[in-house]
Amino acid sequence: MLTAEEKNRLAEIFRREEIRELTVATTQRISRETGLSIRAIEYFALEKGIVPRRYARSVGTFTLDGQKKLLQSRVMVVGLGGLGGYVLEELVRAGVGEIVGVDGDVFDETNLNRQLLAGERNLGGRKGEEAVKRAAEINGAVKVTGFSARVEHLPAAAWDGVELVFDCLDSIQARLFLEEKAESLGVPVIHGAIGGWYGQVGIVWPGNRLLTKIYREKKSGIEQALGNPPFTPAVAASYMVALGIKYLLGQSERENALYFFDLENMEFEKICF
Secondary structure (H helix, E strand, C coil): CCCHHHHHHHHHHHHHCCCCCECHHHHHHHHHHHCCCHHHHHHHHHHCCCCEHHHCCCHHHHCHHHHHHHHHCEEEEECCCHHHHHHHHHHHHHCCCEEEEECCCECCHHHCCCCCCCCHHHCCCEHHHHHHHHHHHHCCCCEEEEECCCHHHCCHHHHCCCCEEEECCCCHHHHHHHHHHHHHHCCCEEEEEEECCEEEEEEECCCCCHHHHHHCCCCCCCHHHHCCCCHHHHHHHHHHHHHHHHHHCCCCCCCCEEEEEECCCCEEEEEEC
C-alpha cells in the first residue's frame, strides 16, 4: 500500500508531531500535505500500533491486524436498496477499504420507509451514485465505486480483485446469475433476503449452489406480497455484514447453513444442509 519512501516520510511526520492518536482532522491534513490517501495513512498508523480514532470502538473486536486486513479488502454489494443500503453503511463504518456498489435503479417514494440511502432530497437519483456520496460523508478512507447497471451487465473490470460479494437483490433470476458468476471467480456470496417480519441469511460457498437449491422452484420472493418494514432489512444486513467480516478476517467455518429470523415472534434458527 505504501512505498519505502512514503513510509519514511510518514514516519518523520509522526515522529516530528509526536502523533499518539490519529484523528480525522490530522489524517486529512497529512493527506493534503503529502498527497497520500486517507486509507494509506490509516494503514501506516495501524502498522505502528496507533489506532485511528474512527476505529477505536472496533479494534477491540477486530484487532489491529484485522483492521489492517479490512482496509486492504475489496468487496462488492449487489443491490443498494433496503438490504444493500444498510450493508454499505456498515461496511464503510467498519473500514472495508474498497467497495463496488451495483444497482441500476433510482429512488422513488416507496423506498423512503426502509432504504437508508433514500431521502426526499434524492428521489429520482441513481442508487449507485448516491452510495458513493453517502460513503464519502462517513469514511474518507473507503473507496466506493458505484455502477448504475444490472449485475448481469457489469464490465469485467468491476470484478477485479473482489474477495467477497453481498447479495442484496430482490430478483431471483439476478441472484442465480450472481451465484454462477461468483462461483466462476471462486468467490463466496453473502446472501440475504427479507419479507415482512422475516429474513434469511447465509454464505453461498463456491460449488454448493445454495441459491439454486433455495430458489429453483420459485418465481418471486415473499417480499412481493408482504413488503418490508424499516427494521427487517437492518437486522438482515447486520447478520450479513457480521458473516462477511468474519470471512474477511479469516474466521469463517465452511458450512452449508441458513440463518432464519422471525421478528414477529422473536425467533431465530439455524438450518444446516
